[in-house]
Structure formats: C-alpha cells, structure tokens
Amino acid sequence: MDEIKQGLSEIECDVLVIGGGTAGPMAAYKAKRRNPKARVVLLEKANVKRSGAIAMGMDGLNNAVVPGFATPEQYTKEITIANDGICDQAPVYKYASRCFDVIQELDSFGIKFQKTENGDFDVKKVHHLGSYVLPMPNGETVKKALYRQLRREKVLISNRYMATRLLTAKDGRIAGVIAVNTRSAEFLVLRAKTVILCTGAAGRLGLPQSGYLWGTYENATNSGDGYAMAYHAGAGLANIECYQINPLIKDYNGPACAYVAGPFGAYTANSEGNRFIECDYWSGQMMQEFYNELQSGKGPVFLKLNHLHSDTVGQIEAVLHKVERPSRGRFHENRGTNYREKMIEMHISEIGLCSGHSASGVFVDEFARTTVTGLYSAGDMASVPHNYMLGAFTNGAVAGEHAVDFAAEVDVPDYDRDDVVREQERVLAPTQRDDGIPPNQLEYKARRLVNDYLQPPKVTAKMQIGQARLAEVRDDLDNAMVVRDSHELMRALEVSSILDCADMAAYASLFRTESRWGLYHNRVDYPEKNEEDWFCHSILSKRDGRMTAEKRAVEPYLVPIDESERDAYDRQRIRQHA
Amino acid sequence: MPIAYAPTTVPVVVDDVKCIADKGCTVCVDVCPLDVLRISDLTGKAYMKYDECWYCMPCETDCPTGAVTVNIPYLLR
Ligand SMILES: Cc1cc2nc3c(=O)[nH]c(=O)nc-3n(C[C@H](O)[C@H](O)[C@H](O)COP(=O)(O)OP(=O)(O)OC[C@H]3O[C@@H](n4cnc5c(N)ncnc54)[C@H](O)[C@@H]3O)c2cc1C
Ligand code: SF4
Ligand code: SF4
Numbered sequence: 001m002d003e004i005k006q007g008l009s010e011i012e013c014d015v016l017v018i019g020g021g022t023a024g025p026m027a028a029y030k031a032k033r034r035n036p037k038a039r040v041v042l043l044e045k046a047n048v049k050r051s052g053a054i055a056m057g058m059d060g061l062n063n064a065v066v067p068g069f070a071t072p073e074q075y076t077k078e079i080t081i082a083n084d085g086i087c088d089q090a091p092v093y094k095y096a097s098r099c100f101d102v103i104q105e106l107d108s109f110g111i112k113f114q115k116t117e118n119g120d121f122d123v124k125k126v127h128h129l130g131s132y133v134l135p136m137p138n139g140e141t142v143k144k145a146l147y148r149q150l151r152r153e154k155v156l157i158s159n160r161y162m163a164t165r166l167l168t169a170k171d172g173r174i175a176g177v178i179a180v181n182t183r184s185a186e187f188l189v190l191r192a193k194t195v196i197l198c199t200g201a202a203g204r205l206g207l208p209q210s211g212y213l214w215g216t217y218e219n220a221t222n223s224g225d226g227y228a229m230a231y232h233a234g235a236g237l238a239n240i241e242c243y244q245i246n247p248l249i250k251d252y253n254g255p256a257c258a259y260v261a262g263p264f265g266a267y268t269a270n271s272e273g274n275r276f277i278e279c280d281y282w283s284g285q286m287m288q289e290f291y292n293e294l295q296s297g298k299g300p301v302f303l304k305l306n307h308l309h310s311d312t313v314g315q316i317e318a319v320l321h322k323v324e325r326p327s328r329g330r331f332h333e334n335r336g337t338n339y340r341e342k343m344i345e346m347h348i349s350e351i352g353l354c355s356g357h358s359a360s361g362v363f364v365d366e367f368a369r370t371t372v373t374g375l376y377s378a379g380d381m382a383s384v385p386h387n388y389m390l391g392a393f394t395n396g397a398v399a400g401e402h403a404v405d406f407a408a409e410v411d412v413p414d415y416d417r418d419d420v421v422r423e424q425e426r427v428l429a430p431t432q433r434d435d436g437i438p439p440n441q442l443e444y445k446a447r448r449l450v451n452d453y454l455q456p457p458k459v460t461a462k463m464q465i466g467q468a469r470l471a472e473v474r475d476d477l478d479n480a481m482v483v484r485d486s487h488e489l490m491r492a493l494e495v496s497s498i499l500d501c502a503d504m505a506a507y508a509s510l511f512r513t514e515s516r517w518g519l520y521h522n523r524v525d526y527p528e529k530n531e532e533d534w535f536c537h538s539i540l541s542k543r544d545g546r547m548t549a550e551k552r553a554v555e556p557y558l559v560p561i562d563e564s565e566r567d568a569y570d571r572q573r574i575r576q577h578a
Numbered sequence: 579m580p581i582a583y584a585p586t587t588v589p590v591v592v593d594d595v596k597c598i599a600d601k602g603c604t605v606c607v608d609v610c611p612l613d614v615l616r617i618s619d620l621t622g623k624a625y626m627k628y629d630e631c632w633y634c635m636p637c638e639t640d641c642p643t644g645a646v647t648v649n650i651p652y653l654l655r
Contacts, residue, residue, distance in 0.1 A: 001616065050609040050636040182613060212653040220632045221611050251654045327633040331650050438581060487628060
C-alpha cells in the first residue's frame with residue numbers, strides 16, 4: 001500500500017455524488033429511489049462507513065422545524081435575521097417545509113428522536129427567537145443506518161478516491177470528475193450527466209491554537225476540495241467572507257455546547273461566572289460578543305455547568321462524552337477537569353468556510369443547482385445558510401431527486417482528453433522531484449499565515465500582506481513540493497485546496513467594504529454595516545483564469561421581515577445591571 | 579535539501595497481543611477517515627503510520643478485539 005502506481009480507468013454514470021459524509025449518501029439514496037434504473041455512483045475520499053462530520057454520530061438536530069413547535073415561515077425568518085438579512089429565502093423555506101418528512105424517514109431507518117412522556121417530540125429552545133433543537137437518543141447509529149440504506153438500494157460506492165478536478169464540456173456543462181486513489185495514486189475518470197458536490201466544509205483553513213494541524217473543528221478530511229473544484233469549474237461561490245468560527249472547549253475541538261448542555265441549564269460565562277450573551281445559538285453576532293469577552297478583563301470564557309446537580313451533569317456527559325466526539329471524556333480526564341467542580345475554559349475555533357454553520361458556500365438555488373449546468377451541491381459546502389445536519393440530509397435529497405430527473409433527459413457530455421492529461425501532470429508533478437518541501441510543512445505555513453493575516457478582526461493592509469505571503473507558498477507548492485507516497489500525495493492535493501480557499505477568503509473579504517455577520521466579517525477599517533451598498537450577496541468566480549467578484553441582489557423575501565425585527569440578532573449582549 | 583524526520587509520539591496505540599491483523603483483519607485501517615493506520619510488514623499488526631489523527635475513534639469502536647486505544651494527541655493534552 002501507498003506506493004505510487006500508474007493507472008487510468010474510466011467509468012460512466014448518470015448521477016455522480018462526490019463526498020459520502022452526510023448530504024452525499026442521502027443524495028445518492030434519493031436519486032436511486034426515484035429512478036432505480038439510474039446508475040448512481042458515490043465517490044468518497046475516506047470510507048462511507050465512517051466518514052464526514054457524522055463519522056461517529058451526532059448529538060441531535062440543531063435546526064428541526066417540527067409542526068406544533070415552529071412553522072417554515074418562522075424558521076425562514078429566524079435564519080434570515082441570524083444571517084443579517086443576506087439570504088435567498090427560497091432554499092431556506094424549502095428546507096424548512098421538507099425537513100419534517102426527512103425526520104420521519106430517518107426515524108424509519110431506525111434513528112430515534114427524543115420524545116416527551118406524552119409522545120410529542122421534545123424540541124428545545126436554543127435559538128434567539130424560536131425552538132428548533134431536537135435531541136437524538138441513539139445518535140451514534142446515524143451513519144450505520146444510512147449505510148444500510150445505501151447497500152439496500154445498491155448504490156455503487158467508490159471509497160478512497162479523492163476527487164481533484166471537475167470536467168466540463170465545451171458548452172460549459174458538467175461532464176464528470178477526475179479522481180485519484182489515495183492508496184495507489186491511480187487515476188479514475190468518472191463521466192457523468194450530473195454531479196452533486198457534497199464534500200463538506202473547508203475545515204482545514206485556519207490553524208487551531210494548539211498548533212496541531214488535525215485538531216480542527218471540522219472532520220479534518222474536509223480540506224475544502226469541493227470549494228476549490230467548484231471554483232475551477234467556473235461556478236459562483238457566495239459570501240465566502242462570511243467565515244465559520246465556532247465556540248469550542250479550549251484545546252478540544254468539541255462543540256461546547258449550546259445545543260446539548262444549554263437545554264439542561266448550562267451556559268457560557270465569563271471568568272466571574274456571569275452570563276454575558278443572551279443566547280448561545282451560534283451566529284456571527286454571538287461570536288463577536290464571545291470574542292469581545294475573551295479580549296476583555298473578564299475573559300477568558302467558560303462553559304458553566306458546576307451549578308447543576310451532579311445527576312444532570314451525568315446526563316449531559318452521557319451525550320457529550322459518547323456520541324459525536326467520544327474522546328472528549330478522555331480529554332477532561334487527562335486535564336483533571338470535571339464539569340461538576342469547575343467551569344471549563346472555552347475558546348474560539350480556527351476559521352473555516354462553511355454554510356452548514358455559517359453562510360459561506362458554493363451558490364445554489366432551491367433545487368441545489370449551482371451556476372454550472374448539471375452541477376449540484378448540498379450540505380456544508382452549499383450556500384444555504386445555517387443548514388447543519390438536517391439541512392445536509394434534506395438538501396441532499398433535493399439535489400439527488402432533481403439531478404436524477406435532469407440526467408434522464410440528457411446524454412453523457414463529452415470532455416476534452418487534454419484536460420485529463422493536464423490534471424495528471426499537475427497532480428503527479430511533486431512525485432517527479434527527489435528533493436523539496438514536504439506537504440505538511442507547506443500546509444503548516446499556509447495555515448499559520450491564514451491565522452496571522454486573514455482571521456478577523458480583518459485589517460485591509462494585513463490581508464494584503466497575507467495575500468502576498470500566500471502567493472509565495474503557492475509558488476513553493478508549484479515548484480518545490482516533494483511527495484514520496486500516495487498518502488502524501490493526497491495531503492499535497494489538499495494543500496492545494498487549502499491555498500485556493502485561503503485566496504478566496506482574502507479576496508472576498510477585501511471585496512466587501514463593510515462589516516457584517518458580527519465577528520465573521522468584522523472589517524476594522526469599515527466598521528459599520530452598510531445596507532445601501534452591501535445589502536447583497538458577493539459572488540466570487542473564476543473568469544478567464546482569474547478570480548473575480550461581483551454583487552448579486554438578494555431575492556425578494558417570501559417571508560417579510562418587519563423593520564423592528566431585523567436587528568434582533570444584534571442584541572446579543574446582556575444589558576449591564578446598574 | 580535533505581528531509582529529516584521530526585519524531586512525535588502518536589496518539590493511537592494497538593495492543594499487539596489482541597490485534598488479529600495476522601488473521602486477515604483490517605477493520606481499523608478500513609474505517610479511519612484520515613487513513614493513517616496500516617498493518618506492519620514487520621509485525622503483522624496494525625499501527626499508526628501517520629500522525630494525522632482527528633481522535634474521532636472509529637478505529638477503537640469498530641475493532642473486534644478491543645486492541646485499539648485512542649489517546650488525545652500530546653499537543654492538546
Ligand atoms: C464536531 C461536529 C459536531 C456537530 N454537531 C452537530 C449537531 O449536533 N447537530 C447538527 O444538526 N449538526 C451538527 N454538526 C454539523 C453537521 O454535522 C454538518 O453540517 C453536516 O454533517 C455536514 O454534512 P456534509 O455532507 O456537508 O459534510 P460531511 O458529512 O463532513 O461529508 C463530507 C464528505 O466528503 C468527503 N470528501 C471531502 N473531500 C473529498 C474529495 N475531494 N473527494 C471525495 N470525497 C471527499 C469527506 O471524506 C466526507 O465524507 C456538527 C459538525 C461537527 C463537525
Ligand atoms: S481492527 Fe483491531 S484486530 Fe483488526 S487490525 Fe485493527 S487493531 Fe487489529
Ligand atoms: S481516532 Fe480517528 S483519525 Fe485517529 S486513527 Fe482512529 S479513526 Fe483514524
């Protein structure tokens with residue numbers, strides 16, 4: 001294993017799903033269910049059995065719209081406000097209207113959702129305005145249950161293939177993808193009528209404070225390959241400057257955790273043990289207050305549970321230490337920290353790009369279509385804001401169904417053989433050198449530069465220095481990187497995605513000359529929100545080989561937002577008591 | 579310029595006595611999302627080859643003999 005071999009094969013399919021984490025399996029499953037005759041392939045860099053954000057399971061649904069607790073209108077309104085108004089509501093509304101069906105379908109797969117003694121769904125309030133959080137008592141079974149369905153529907157699964165570049169036809173339509181086997185470096189060309197990108201967040205952009213490259217909030221396989229591939233294929237990417245930054249346990253990448261511990265009475269506190277934010281729901285505005293408190297004399301920030309009964313803490317531990325990040329208990333054991341005794345120190349995560357938690361993603365409409373014909377996207381990397389796990393499932397379903405219908409009407413487009421030759425040369429170039437810089441050093445440097453220069457508060461001159469320094473790293477990547485086995489080759493290709501994402505983050509951040517989304521786009525030299533000039537999306541894309549950005553109007557709201565409600569999320573800080 | 583190896587203590591350890599890779603098991607290698615585990619040519623047992631661990635634990639959870647232990651990487655401890 002791991003030696004570099006030569007090889008190139010080609011296969012053809014109707015629907016190609018890239019990324020078998022959360023959205024991807026659902027997209028493939030739905031496509032196959034809708035048209036059992038269609039050839040549906042699911043391509044995954046790791047192994048679909050245990051890949052993606054839900055590799056081990058999930059603690060609960062962060063954004064369930066359950067009849068009797070919330071309406072699609074209320075949810076759409078909440079997300080529009082949380083996202084500072086920059087929101088095409090159609091995809092959000094569609095998600096909100098469909099997600100309860102998906103909950104019932106997941107239930108039929110054997111995934112359980114918490115109910116009260118009366119048999120009602122036990123929905124909790126965590127958001128600023130409405131109630132949307134639904135715990136999953138057997139959340140560790142999610143991935144297994146999903147995998148069983150894929151087997152039953154006979155979806156073709158290709159594990160350990162990393163997609164590197166999309167193929168497009170002469171007319172710009174999607175034509176397939178080029179992938180590299182991560183254990184042999186052999187190439188696979190997958191020709192397809194439609195492609196659904198589900199490769200998750202760009203989670204390896206910033207460097208965690210610990211300096212450990214793999215200590216990221218996101219599953220570290222998610223290096224932003226989908227963002228890079230969409231960009232190089234000419235698709236538009238929306239609001240990339242609206243970074244993802246999360247509140248986590250200091251040095252441990254587990255959520256800290258509004259959604260689990262909050263409903264039991266835990267909260268985020270300053271060093272005096274006092275609350276300072278009204279609502280623990282993750283938003284840029286909340287993160288700004290978190291950041292302010294960290295920097296203040298009342299910092300750092302803590303997760304406070306030590307006022308709760310020991311049995312209650314036990315119930316919280318039974319979730320936090322078992323389901324989605326089960327190594328968390330070991331972390332606390334090592335440190336000798338116990339929720340019962342002391343508050344637990346928190347910190348903010350490295351920056352990333354993600355729509356699942358924030359709003360930076362490949363632009364999609366309510367059918368999960370990108371701006372490239374035949375190319376779809378769902379989950380963390382697609383631009384539907386704050387869509388979390390249930391959004392990945394629901395929008396994955398939307399994408400799968402639309403893509404398989406579209407595939408029934410078109411032929412497999414032809415592609416340019418030279419594109420494959422060029423891609424093979426690009427991919428293999430570092431394997432031809434005997435000497436040079438290994439990918440891990442390039443990655444460390446790139447991500448350290450992201451922290452030094454691109455992380456908010458964003459300062460224009462700093463970001464420009466960052467761009468120049470990152471260009472030097474790219475030059476090294478192109479001309480001096482050396483790779484010795486196929487595993488290292490995967491890492492090298494990931495560094496290339498990381499650099500693309502860093503370039504996009506800098507470019508988009510400089511484009512939007514205002515501040516918005518709290519900490520996510522806090523531009524120090526343009527400190528105010530500017531509704532007149534910037535109440536719009538920014539769309540970044542590659543034109544004639546160069547990065548460009550343009551404004552795109554926000555679609556007229558389906559659910560009107562009253563003037564008095566618009567800044568509800570700006571009022572996060574608890575008013576000082578006299 | 580020559581490449582040197584920087585030594586690190588890896589977070590994932592395998593109990594060679596319990597590991598049945600020599601009987602054909604590759605479960606931990608198969609499931610690891612970061613693909614950092616391998617079966618050693620020398621010992622015939624599983625081991626952590628690359629220090630690139632997300633400490634997510636499928637390797638430990640799915641191992642049929644309980645041979646794998648995931649520790650928190652030293653830099654985070
Ligand atoms: C630690 C953590 C806790 C969370 N907790 C909750 C929660 O409690 N509730 C909730 O609702 N949401 C939660 N979320 C968010 C939710 O899990 C995500 O929004 C959702 O799972 C994203 O799904 P996805 O399919 O977009 O990405 P993922 O599930 O991450 O899947 C992406 C897949 O793409 C693959 N891939 C990447 N690059 C390539 C490539 N080049 N070629 C082929 N394959 C590739 C990856 O290996 C991976 O399998 C949490 C997220 C994290 C990280
Ligand atoms: S899963 Fe367990 S028994 Fe199997 S190879 Fe890995 S360590 Fe050995
Ligand atoms: S903890 Fe996760 S990343 Fe680390 S070796 Fe095990 S499966 Fe792989």
